[in-house]
Amino acid sequence: MRQSTLTLIRHGQSIWNLQNRFTGWIDVSLSPQGLQEARQAGERLADQRFDVAYASTLIRSQETLYEILRLNRRCSGYRRIHEGDSAWYEHFKPGPEDQDTLLIHFAEELNERFYGDLQGLNKDQARQEFGAEQVHIWRRSYDTPPPNGESLAATAARVIPFFKDRLVPILQEGRNLLIAAHGNSLRALIMHLENMTPEQILAYELATGVPIQYRLDGALNILEKKVLD
Numbered sequence: 001m002r003q004s005t006l007t008l009i010r011h012g013q014s015i016w017n018l019q020n021r022f023t024g025w026i027d028v029s030l031s032p033q034g035l036q037e038a039r040q041a042g043e044r045l046a047d048q049r050f051d052v053a054y055a056s057t058l059i060r061s062q063e064t065l066y067e068i069l070r071l072n073r074r075c076s077g078y079r080r081i082h083e084g085d086s087a088w089y090e091h092f093k094p095g096p097e098d099q100d101t102l103l104i105h106f107a108e109e110l111n112e113r114f115y116g117d118l119q120g121l122n123k124d125q126a127r128q129e130f131g132a133e134q135v136h137i138w139r140r141s142y143d144t145p146p147p148n149g150e151s152l153a154a155t156a157a158r159v160i161p162f163f164k165d166r167l168v169p170i171l172q173e174g175r176n177l178l179i180a181a182h183g184n185s186l187r188a189l190i191m192h193l194e195n196m197t198p199e200q201i202l203a204y205e206l207a208t209g210v211p212i213q214y215r216l217d218g219a220l221n222i223l224e225k226k227v228l229d
């Protein structure tokens with residue numbers, strides 16, 4: 001059976017991470033530190049070969065992916081799938097060796113958990129307004145959604161089917177997949193991959209801009225996991 005690698009990265013620090021605000025689907029860019037984190041990740045991954053790359057539709061994940069691919073030495077060409085008029089990928093320079101084109105997809109299914117009415121609120125102010133316990137339940141319970149938003153269970157209900165339908169076939173072909181996404185959408189994915197319980201995944205905090213790399217067999221069993229910090 002063909003082996004593959006799956007590399008996951010939470011976007012670098014965003015401006016609203018820095019300001020400690022609930023972000024969800026608000027389209028906020030990386031902070032200067034976040035850009036630096038993305039570049040460091042790019043340096044760590046510079047000699048690795050990726051065949052397919054995914055980001056969410058949110059700019060902070062795309063900026064992170066952009067920095068990683070810009071620094072990668074193993075691809076000769078990049079093509080965004082379903083592209084509109086974006087000049088997003090045109091800055092890439094051809095690498096010296098490989099002839100294959102890296103395919104880039106943006107997928108809404110990988111977006112951050114939709115935080116509903118909390119989006120834009122400062123997390124400390126939310127604790128003052130609603131109480132620390134309530135805010136903790138909204139942030140880290142599995143199936144209690146924030147007001148008008150998605151729980152982690154609801155996020156998993158879109159991330160995991162997308163992974164099974166669209167991403168598993170890529171991995172089973174032995175292709176190496178890179179995904180730049182978000183704290184909670186990646187939690188949902190990691191819970192599925194590592195067969196974790198909701199309690200285990202809720203205790204799992206992902207650092208911004210740190211790649212997690214799995215080597216998988218054709219049945220998607222994990223042969224090796226590395227955190228590239």
Ligand SMILES: O=C(O)[C@@H](CO)OP(=O)(O)O
Nearest residue numbers: 021022023024112139183
């Ligand atoms: O604000 C958000 O969208 C997320 C990730 O930054 O926050 P939390 O860690 O509270 O789920």
